Amino acid sequence: TQLLEQSPQFLSIQEGENLTVYCNSSSVFSSLQWYRQEPGEGPVLLVTVVTGGEVKKLKRLTFQFGDARKDSSLHITAAQPGDTGLYLCAGAGMPSNQFYFGTGTSLTVIP
Amino acid sequence: NAGVTQTPKFQVLKTGQSMTLQCAQDMNHEYMSWYRQDPGMGLRLIHYSVGAGITDQGEVPNGYNVSRSTTEDFPLRLLSAAPSQTSVYFCASSYMGHSYEQYFGPGTRLTVT
Numbered sequence: 001t002q003l004l005e006q007s008p009q010f011l012s013i014q015e016g017e018n019l020t021v022y023c024n025s026s027s028v029f030s031s032l033q034w035y036r037q038e039p040g041e042g043p044v045l046l047v048t049v050v051t052g053g054e055v056k057k058l059k060r061l062t063f064q065f066g067d068a069r070k071d072s073s074l075h076i077t078a079a080q081p082g083d084t085g086l087y088l089c090a091g092a093g094m095p096s097n098q099f100y101f102g103t104g105t106s107l108t109v110i111p
Numbered sequence: 112n113a114g115v116t117q118t119p120k121f122q123v124l125k126t127g128q129s130m131t132l133q134c135a136q137d138m139n140h141e142y143m144s145w146y147r148q149d150p151g152m153g154l155r156l157i158h159y160s161v162g163a164g165i166t167d168q169g170e171v172p173n174g175y176n177v178s179r180s181t182t183e184d185f186p187l188r189l190l191s192a193a194p195s196q197t198s199v200y201f202c203a204s205s206y207m208g209h210s211y212e213q214y215f216g217p218g219t220r221l222t223v224t
Binding site (some may be wrong): 099 | 142146170215
């Protein structure tokens with residue numbers, strides 16, 4: 001059972017463009033995390049959002065948690081080649097002992 | 112701190128063989144977990160532990176056993192490997208609490224022939 005759906009699955013853009021990745025579910029999560037994974041390595045945490053409607057910014061990355069805590073988005077402004085990687089969202093279930101990962105979005109930023 | 116370490120990095124097994132994937136963390140995290148990652152499937156939780164002596168099943172536990180005798184170590188055992196267990200396995204750890212910010216190991220790539 002895949003509780004979290006990410007879109008798009010693949011994204012290839014030119015350096016300097018903006019993009020948004022979506023993470024959607026019909027389930028409510030106590031918190032939601034975004035990770036970036038590079039080939040041959042484990043995922044690395046980017047951000048955790050815990051409050052419905054919360055917005056967090058990390059340099060050129062903006063993360064938003066939906067009001068109902070069922071969905072999230074990641075917006076990247078002026079993408080750079082260093083942003084290339086697999087982006088994964090993960091929701092903490094209730095009780096928050098189990099994590100459910102999204103299907104992933106593979107981003108390629110072309111110089 | 113070494114963070115989360117996993118061994119081996121790569122492993123090839125024949126169907127029916129058994130093996131143990133090792134995972135250790137030096138951050139005194141209570142929560143540890145095992146995931147498998149398959150193309151197009153994201154990461155799926157196999158087993159997790161909230162402390163020494165306590166383990167529970169995740170989303171895809173069949174064919175895998177775990178134990179947690181110490182805070183630091185959380186090995187994953189495959190009793191009789193099957194080709195369907197070909198995957199990349201990740202171990203992760205975190206403090207218990209509201210955010211559960213997980214730190215992942217580098218992964219073990221397992222092939223079962």
